[in-house]
Amino acid sequence: MEMMEKAEYITPEVEDMVVLRNIVKRFGKVVASDHVNIEIKRNEFFSLLGPSGSGKTTLLRIIAGLEKPDEGVVILEGKDVTNLPPYKRNIGMVFQHLALFPHMTVFENIAYGLRLRKFPEDEIKRRVYDALELVKMPPETFAERKPSQLSGGQQQRVAIARALVTQPAVLLLDEPLGALDLKIRQHMMLELKRIQRTVGTTFVYVTHDQGEALVMSDRIAVIHEGRVEQVGSPYEVYEKPRTKFVANFIGEANFFEGTLRDGTVETSFGAVKVATDIPSGRRVVVSLRPERIRVGKAAEGAENVFEGKIREIVYKGDILIVMVALDDIEIKVNVPATHPEARKLREGDIIRVGWDSGDEAGVFELEAE
């Protein structure tokens, strides 16, 4: 609750900070946003997650006012801002390539928005220094540097400080970590989360990286071909994907098809018991996460037990990835390195695999032909 006090600008009567209502955006023949409805709550770290070209960046730019939707309404803090230009919206944005002004120092970059708002010079200095402290950049060292004299991670921090210093209601981030290497990226993820907790601003974060989205977000909207596939907490989208696309895009999954009859799916390698409400007789796809499949002795007594030949074993340190052939399909099984039989597995061996109904990530109806 401490963070609430720091966010002094919040107008308490509005709960939804960003509302997208029925947003449609076309670029020529391409539909980038197809009747999108999203509500983003106060203080939320909200991610728009999808593959490249899914239309997630377009949504962010529509919130920013950099694109105008063809249809639909954008509401920020309870106000209809659909027709307002970016500079009349109370937002901050961190761009994919950061867009730090190369002709200005770090200080001037961060002060840019404050100067436009005609703050007195001493107030500007105080706020810029506070912002630099917030992103852990000692102002004495960095204020007078040019962006080109900073490392990738440092530029990142300056871009965040610049976007936050004007205390926007919403901070929009467009894949800001994409250009960083893995180590710094992992570190910056935690940093972003920390900054978001400290300032309490609503973050809207665009990414194609499910790892980033799962680690940082309070809620995630999975975007595919301009549509919202699912909105939910990281747990929900991972454990209870609502569509086959979500199951496939987030985490890893084995898929098998078959016809549903009385709670079992007739697949090519046998009948699989599943937990679903879909009526009998439909063609369905079952999605099963590799870590939910048990092997060897641990598989005994499971509701679904099959035997298959080990095609390949990949050692990953904490787990072994084991590819098992079941009739004509190959499934992926993650075996923890601590599993008692882990060291005895050999390629070519016959192995028992098993899981219970309800272990599957989801059962999805195939569209009727």
Added chain:
Amino acid sequence: MSWMESLIDFVRKYKLLVALLVLGPPLIYLTVYFFAPFLITILYSFGFIGRRGVVTWEFTIKYYQQALRWVYLKVFYNSVVLAAITTVGSILMAYPVAYFIAVKAPKKWKNLLVVSVMVPYWVDFLLRTYALMNIFTMMKMMFTYEAVVIGMIYDYLPFMVLPLYANLEKLDKSLLEASYTLGASPFKTFLKVTLPLSKPGIASGTILVFVPAIGEFIVPSMLGGVSVTTIGTLTWDLFLKFHNWWRGAALSILYIAVVLITLIIYMRKVGELEI
């Protein structure tokens, strides 16, 4: 700030008008002082007579017929031959240099070497050709075909080095290393990897040298005197010596047609010019 806001509102509302206000002045200028003159040249080439707004015109194609007479066709042919020699000569001189700067030269020298090629780019042909006159006079080579050829290569060389350099500079060095590891000798590697990849650079350079060289006036006139006649010197004489504007106009239109056709073929085959 209100004047600013009203300006922005204006821009939003009258997009087309703003486009007209921004693009209008440069386009109108070019229309009057560039495109209209060309239209008039075309009219002249068909027998148009106009002076200070008074117009008499009997449409005729006789100036084209004259321009296509054997003497003139021979001049065309000579010009193309001279331009071709110039082009080949500049490729032979420029390629090793461009390759050296792009691939071999130590990094700290690179900028200096590139700038040194660029600088003559900025001095007009007239001055550089004049510079050659000193040497040719000393060597008693003035008014010879050799002097003209050397002068042409001298003037056009930077136009060949720069596109070649720009192309070779982009060449991924690991491709050469890959070729060595696959067992190719440096010479084989050059023939099979470097040369084919630098074709766009050679093509750009060729266009930048060959096309203007066909119509070159200054070099053949200053270094060749009356001994070498090209489209350039012919046009100059027809206009400024004999005041035969009609035949000159027809000749010039034919020349422009050759230039445009060459460029269009080039654009179709190679695409963008790399400069």
Added chain:
Amino acid sequence: MSMSLRDKLMGLYSAFVYAFLYVPIIIVIIFSFNESRTLGQFTGFSLKWYQVLLEDKVVWVAFYNSLNVAVITTLVSLFLGTLAAYGMVRLDIGGKGAVDSLLYVPIIIPEIAEALSLLLFYKFTGYELGWLTVLLGHIAFDISFVYVVVRARLAGFDRSLEEASLTLGANEVQTFLKVTLPLSMPGIIAAALIAFTLSFDDFIKTAFTTGPGFQTLPLIIWSQSARGGVGPELNALTTVIMAISMTIAYIYAKLTMEKQ
């Protein structure tokens, strides 16, 4: 890293080509300081040919004319060419491809063809040949060069810089003044340098469109060297013009290399 024999030969060949490019220029400079008129024999250092230039009223008038035309050409073509570049890169209108091709035509068309068409145009419209006709022709040609250079600069920088400015609270006009203009400045300066030298050095267009009584420096060199007349005064004059062009070229190179 030591160089192989092959590389050394290539270096030697390159040195030879550089010599080919620069020796004639160096000879002009050397003989402009030669005491005697005899070509090919340096009899002693002297500034007397520069003295002759300084005292030659015709040269001074031509220098003034060249400078006058080049400065006005630069200013006008800079304004018109930048307008065109900004309009083409930033305005959201149809038919841009066609306009772009039109703006490129003056660069593609051979100069002599452009020069004679201008002459025909002036004769037809009844312009008095002289300062104005030379100037108008130079501007027409330079607009396209300014356009190409400034446009490349504008198109080259990340559009999100302007968008960042908008999201930080600057409107379009403020964004143009604080971000777009400062960032395109190197391009605009480069274009100005190019426009100036193209005009200052120009010979062919000037020769076709000038009238009696209006001489520029290149015209003097032409008329005096036309019959093979090489002399120390001309060497001195050529040295001066080349020095101006090369200084500008060097500034340009500095500007464009630094940002890389």
